Amino acid sequence: MTAAGLAGRVVVITGASRGIGAELARAFAGAGAVLCLLARNGEELGKVAADLPVEVATRPCDVADEDQLRRSFADFADRFGRIDSVIANAGIAPASGRAEKLDPVVWRRILEVNLTGTFLTAAAAHPYLRDSRRGRLVLTSSVIAQHPRRGVSAYCASKAGIEGLTRALAADWASDGICVNALAPGFIGAGLGAAFAESPRLSEQVLSRTSLGRFGGASELARAHLFLASDDCSYMTGEVIHVTGGYGLG
C-alpha cells in the first residue's frame, strides 16, 4: 500500500493525544500532510504536535459533543481552507465485565463515544469532505467486533456498529465523491493494546490466537491508514480492512 497525494492534504485525526492516534499523526506528518488533531486533553495534543515537522492545528474536543466537533471542523477549515481526509480514531474500552452485570451507564458511555462519537465526527466532516471532491473518511473498528473476548459486550457492539456505519456512510456519500472505509486493528502493542502486551497471561491468550505470533506495531497499522486516506484509495468504499496478524485463523 502506498500513500500517493498525501503531501499538502489536510487530514483530521481524532484521538490523537496518545496511543495509535499519536502514531498516526507522526505517520501522516511523514507523508507531508497538514494535520488537525483532536482529543479531550489539549495539553497532551500539544506535546504530540510539538514534535511534528509539518503545519499542525490542535483542538481539545469530546467527540460525543456535536457542538464541539462542528466548531472544531469549522476552525480547521477556516485555518487551512479545506479538509480532505478524516481519521475517526477516538475510542474507549473501560473495564466492563459480564454483560448481565454491566452498568447501563457504562454501556451508554462506550456507545456514546465509540459509535455515536464516530457518527457525529462523520456528520461534522461531511460538508468539508464533499467540498474537497476527493474526501476520504476512515473509521476505526476492532478485531473484537468479530472475535469478542469475555466481558466486552458494549465495546464489541460499538465496533460492530462501526462496521455497519461504514457501509451505510459509503452508500450515502459515494455521490459526493467520498470514500468511506474502516480499519479493524488486531492487538497492537500501543494504546489500549499495551496492557495486553505487558501482561504475561493476557499476552499468551492473544498470541495463541494470532497467526503471525506477535502484537502489531502502530506504524504497521498506519500504513493502511495512509492508503485509505489517500488518492490511491480511489475504487474502494464501504470496506473493512483487518490488520490483525491473522487473529482467529486457527
Ligand SMILES: NC(=O)c1ccc[n+]([C@@H]2O[C@H](COP(=O)([O-])OP(=O)(O)OC[C@H]3O[C@@H](n4cnc5c(N)ncnc54)[C@H](OP(=O)(O)O)[C@@H]3O)[C@@H](O)[C@H]2O)c1
Ligand atoms: N490498541 C489496540 O490494540 C486497538 C485494537 C483495536 C482497536 N483499537 C481502536 O483504536 C483506537 C485508538 O485506540 P488506542 O489503543 O490508541 O487507545 P488510547 O491510547 O486509549 O487512545 C485513545 C485516544 O482517544 C481519545 N479519546 C477518548 N475518548 C475521547 C472522547 N470522548 N473525545 C475525544 N477523544 C477521545 C484519547 O484522548 P483523550 O483522553 O485526551 O480524549 C486518546 O487520544 C480506538 O478506537 C480503539 O478502539 C485499538
